[in-house]
Amino acid sequence: MAVAPARGFSLSAAAGGAPLLFRQLFDADTGTFTYLIAEVASAEGLLIDPVFEQHDRDLSLIQELGIQLVACLDTHAHADHVTGSWLMHDATGSVIGLAAVAGAENVTLPLRHGDQVAFGSRALEVRATPGHTDGCLTFVLDDHSLAFTGDALLVRGCGRCDFQQGNAHTLYRSITEQILSLPDSCLLYPSHDYSGRTLSSVSEERAFNARLGGEADERDFVGYMENLELPHPRRLAVALPANLRSGRPRGHTPPDPDGWAPIRRSYAGLPQLESHWVSEHRDSLTLLDVRSADEFNGPDGHIPGSLLIPLQDLEQRLGEIPTGQPLVVLCHSGSRSALATQELLKAGRSQVANLRGGLRAWQREGLPLEHPMPTPAQPTP
CATH class of the missing domain: 3.60.15.10 (Ribonuclease Z/Hydroxyacylglutathione hydrolase-like)
Structure with missing residues (x-):
């Protein structure tokens, strides 16, 4: 590499x-x-x-x-x-x-x-x-x-x-x-x-x-x-x-809390996942989009099957997020979703990660997106 x-x-x-x-x-x-x-x-x-x-x-x-x-x-x-x-x-x-x-x-x-x-x-x-x-x-x-x-x-x-x-x-x-x-x-x-x-x-x-x-x-x-x-x-x-073993563990190794995915933590401690891995495992993940509704339905589009809960509504709507699958949080660039990921971790969700680079990284890799249907032009009277 x-x-x-x-x-x-x-x-x-x-x-x-x-x-x-x-x-x-x-x-x-x-x-x-x-x-x-x-x-x-x-x-x-x-x-x-x-x-x-x-x-x-x-x-x-x-x-x-x-x-x-x-x-x-x-x-x-x-x-x-x-x-x-x-x-x-x-x-x-x-x-x-x-x-x-x-x-x-x-x-x-x-x-x-x-x-x-x-x-x-x-x-x-x-x-x-x-x-x-x-x-x-x-x-x-x-x-x-x-x-x-x-x-x-x-x-x-x-x-x-x-x-x-x-x-x-x-x-x-x-x-x-x-x-x-x-x-x-x-x-x-x-x-x-x-x-x-x-x-x-x-x-x-x-x-x-x-x-x-x-x-x-x-x-x-x-x-x-x-x-x-x-x-x-x-x-x-x-x-x-x-x-005297150079720090090499001996005997039982504690389970890895990040073992559910190839988590790469930032220096700030934020768990993150790359777009290509998330795309390959979409069926076993819940994707949470924390942008606004206008952005979700706007020209940037959204990832098919993702759940929309805007960041400002997240605390009140935690009960709407499924608990049976690991959770990947996303936004436009990965910034707002980083904050949402921290909130979810504090709320007790263990298998949660931020989508590194957000929707922009997803777009750069050419991964599938859904876009709203264009509004038909109104005839001129």
């Missing part, structure tokens, strides 16, 4: 680098940041630290932006959430990248210090930054304008060192030699934050990080880290074994 050019904004063109698309995503339950970075020209991209429960969101964004996902990269084997790398590999064919030293199953791109992960003409440099865990990695953009630091270095903090082969001396050297050695202007993007802080920079952390910034040396850092006395992560017993 041809991939459309990625749609976004230029993040970095320093040192002649090709423009990039960049998105920072967040999972509120675990305080985890996921990052999507792609070269605009080639539409090739990477996903960093995906979260299992946010797979549908991330996949929808990748599809909407027209990105060809090259790889999912994890900064380390997380103890607080399950990675979504295997799910994304299953959906897109992207490779799974994790530190080779972690020894995880299903990894197709074992990473070591000094490796380069290319996407289009750009690349991320792999830097080993152990100390939080043996397998912690920091990914540095080729022009050194930004770095993804995982849990090694957080905004005004750093990862803990009291389990999973953690070592405060090792972490101090990793941060100072591999991260704070980058240019002062290099932006730093952590894997976690719980206070709304989204990024920092090398100069900021070197000056203001309470654990190792300012005049603090290795002795100060180790003394700080060895006295944190933190509780273990609440999902440790589930997350770590799952991440």
Whole structure:
């Protein structure tokens, strides 16, 4: 399938680098940041630290932006959430990248210090930054304008060192030699934050990080880290074994609520179906047109057998919609029907989807429409 050019904004063109698309995503339950970075020209991209429960969101964004996902990269084997790398590999064919030293199953791109992960003409440099865990990695953009630091270095903090082969001396050297050695202007993007802080920079952390910034040396850092006395992560017993399988589910898989049709959810979470599939399955679907009566009977026509309930009447007429079949909602362009789809979902309809692109997409594909009979011309007296 041809991939459309990625749609976004230029993040970095320093040192002649090709423009990039960049998105920072967040999972509120675990305080985890996921990052999507792609070269605009080639539409090739990477996903960093995906979260299992946010797979549908991330996949929808990748599809909407027209990105060809090259790889999912994890900064380390997380103890607080399950990675979504295997799910994304299953959906897109992207490779799974994790530190080779972690020894995880299903990894197709074992990473070591000094490796380069290319996407289009750009690349991320792999830097080993152990100390939080043996397998912690920091990914540095080729022009050194930004770095993804995982849990090694957080905004005004750093990862803990009291389990999973953690070592405060090792972490101090990793941060100072591999991260704070980058240019002062290099932006730093952590894997976690719980206070709304989204990024920092090398100069900021070197000056203001309470654990190792300012005049603090290795002795100060180790003394700080060895006295944190933190509780273990609440999902440790589930997350770590799952991440050593790269997030691949084991045992029973919950039923797919969208299994009745090839639903493609938008980044906003809206369930959508393509016109050609709806046309092929019309006999087993109820088609609900939420345009006005004038539009339904106007020159654009309507899909044969569709039920007309204008959007403004939908709430009062819900009882007129058959319940024995899945429901596909449509309008002129897919905009008003998107709102109607949301209303129907809130009302408890589970098997409901928006017709992507509406009647305009249906027309473009040359699918059948009914048009009103022209009114006979009145004879001139």
